[in-house]
Amino acid sequence: MKRLLSTLSATLFCFFLAEAQPAAVKNAAKSVFSLTTFRADGSVLASSHGIFVGENGEAISDLTPFLGASKAVVIDQKGNKMDVSRLLGINEIYDMARFRVDGKTTPAVLAQNAITTGNKTWLVGYGIKNPTITETTVKSTEKFMEKYNYYIISMNAPDNTIACPFVNENGEVVGLLQISNTSFDTHATDARFGNSLTLSALSYSDACIRQIGIPIAMPEEKNQAQLLLMMAGQSGDSLKYESAINDFIEKFPGMNDGYEAKARLRANNMLFEEADEIMKDAIKKCESKDEAHYNYSKLIYDKLLYNNNIYEPWTIDKAMEEANQAYTQNPLPLYLHHIGQLTFSKGEYQNAYDIFMKLYEDKLFSNPELLYESARCKEMMDAPAPEIIALLDSAINTTDTLRFRETAPYFLERANIYMKTDSFRLAVMDYTRYEILMQGRVSAQFYYLREQAEVKGRLFQQALSDIARAIIMDPREALYYAEMASLQIRLNMSDKAEETAQRCVEVAPDYPEGYLLLGLAQVKNGKKEIGIENMQKSKDMGNTQAEGLIQKYNK
Secondary structure (H helix, E strand, C coil): CHHHHHHHHHHHHHHHHHHHCCHHHHHHHHHEEEEEEECCCCCEEEEEEEEECCCCCEEEECCHHHCCCCEEEEECCCCCEEEEEEEEEEECCCCEEEEEECCCCCCCCECCCCCCCCCEEEEECCCCCCCCEEEEEEEEEEEECCCEEEEEECCCCCCCCCCCEEECCCCCEEEEEEECCCCCCEEEEEHHHHHHCCCCHHHHHCHHHHHCCCCECCCCCHHHHHHHHHHHHHCCCHHHHHHHHHHHHHHCCCCHHHHHHHHHHHHHCCCHHHHHHHHHHHHHHCCCHHHHHHHHHHHHHHHHHHCCCCCCCCCHHHHHHHHHHHHHHCCCHHHHHHHHHHHHHCCCHHHHHHHHHHHHCCCCCCCHHHHHHHHHHHHHCCCCHHHHHHHHHHHHHCCCHHHHHHHHHHHHHHHHHHHHCCCHHHHHHHHHHHHHHCCCCCCHHHHHHHHHHHHHCCCHHHHHHHHHHHHHHCCCCHHHHHHHHHHHHHCCCHHHHHHHHHHHHHHCCCCHHHHHHHHHHHHHCCCHHHHHHHHHHHHHCCCCCHHHHHHHHCC
C-alpha cells in the first residue's frame, strides 16, 4: 500500500510540475532533434542534439561530433530521420556548428534578450512525443563579441542533453547546453551566435573543415561560388568536389564553370562519353555559348595531350571545330591563341607561327609566352638556330621580373637549342638557370641531360656530380649507371668504374652495355680474362661495339 502511494505521489508531482511549465516552453520541444555522426566505415562516431533554426532544414548544434565524421543524421521529435547535407558554418572556439538537413523543419524562435542572473530558464531535452523539461536558474551571464551571451546555469546537466536548448518563459531559445571542462556548472552559448555562423570558399583550408566529410554549402554570391568550386577541386576530396559541382550547377545553371568542372572530372575518370554529353548540355544551357564551345575544345585538346586512352569522337579536328565556333561567336584573343595551339598540334607550324606573332602584336594580349611558342614553331620548321634563340632571348627579356619564374621553360628550350649548335657551356648555364627557377624540382632525366652537356663541354667534375644525382633519384635506371661508368673510365677512375658497372648489371641483367663497361673496367684493372668474358657476353647480347674491343684487348 505504501509503495502504491509513493508511486501515485511521484506521478502527481510530475503532473503538477508539468502543469507549472509555461505552454510555450513545451512548444519549443518541437524544434529539438537528436544528432548522430558516422565514420567513413559506417560506424557510429558520436551523438548529440541541436535545434532547427529554419524551415528548410537549417539547424545548429555543437561542432565536436562532426570532427572526423563522413556522414550525419538527425531525428526530429516526430521520429523523422533526415541526413545532414551541407555545412553552413562552424566555430571551434565556442564549439558550435550550423548546417542543413534534407527536409522541411520546424524552427525554434531565438531569444533576442538575455536572461538575467537569478531568473528562470528551462532545459528542453529531446524525446519523441515525451521530451524532458527541467526548470533551473541562471547563475551568471557574460557577454562575448559585444552582442552575444554566455550563460552559467545552476544545475548538473541531466544525462543525454548535450546541445539541447535552454529557453525562456516565452519558449524562445537563449542558448545550447555545453558541459564545462573546468567546473561542475552547466554552460550555454547563445543560439543566435550559432545561427550567425557562415563559411566561405577559403574555409576549405580550415583544419576543422578538412576533418569533416560533409560538404560546404554553395555561397549565394557568384564570385564566392566560383572560388569555392576552385578550392573544392584543389582539396583532394573527390566527394566534396562532386557535391560542390552539383551545387554550383543547380544554383547557377547558366554559367559554364560547373559543367566544365563536371566534364573534366568525368574525363579524368576515363568517362569520356559522359564528359562529352555534359559539354553538349553546357552549350545548350549556358548563357555564354562561345565560352562553352571554348571549354569543350580545351577539354578535348587536354585529353589528346595528356591521356593516351582512345575516344574516337574526340579528335584534333573536333577540337578545332569547337574552337572556331567559339571564335566566330566572339573573336577573343584567348580563343585565337587556342586555335594557334591546335594548329601547332596539327603540324601546321607556319600557320601557327603566324597566329602567335599576330597575337604578340596585339598590345592588349601580347606576352612572352607567345614568343616562346613562336620559337617552338621555328624549331619544328628547322629554322636557323639564331632565329630561334633570338625569339627565346626576347621571351626571357620581356618577362616581368616579378614573374621571372615563368621563364623556366624558355631557358630549358634555349639550352636544348644550344646543345644542337654545340654551344655546350651555354647550354649548361641555361640548364642551371632552369634548375634554380624550378627550385630544384627537376627529374633524374634533367640531371642526365645536363651531364651530357657538361661532358661535351669538358666540365667533368660537374658531370660526375649530376649523373650521381640522376642515379640517386632513379636507382633502377641502368642507363645512368652505364653513363657514370663510361665517364669514370674516361677519367681513368677504373676502380670506381668497375663498381658502377657491376651495379649496372645487377640492376639490369639483360642490358648489354652494362657488361661491356664492366669488362672494359676489369681489363683496365688488370683482370683481362674475366673482362674479355664480360665483353663477349655483351657481344652475345647484341652489342655491336663489343667485337672491336675484344679484338683490341685479346692480343
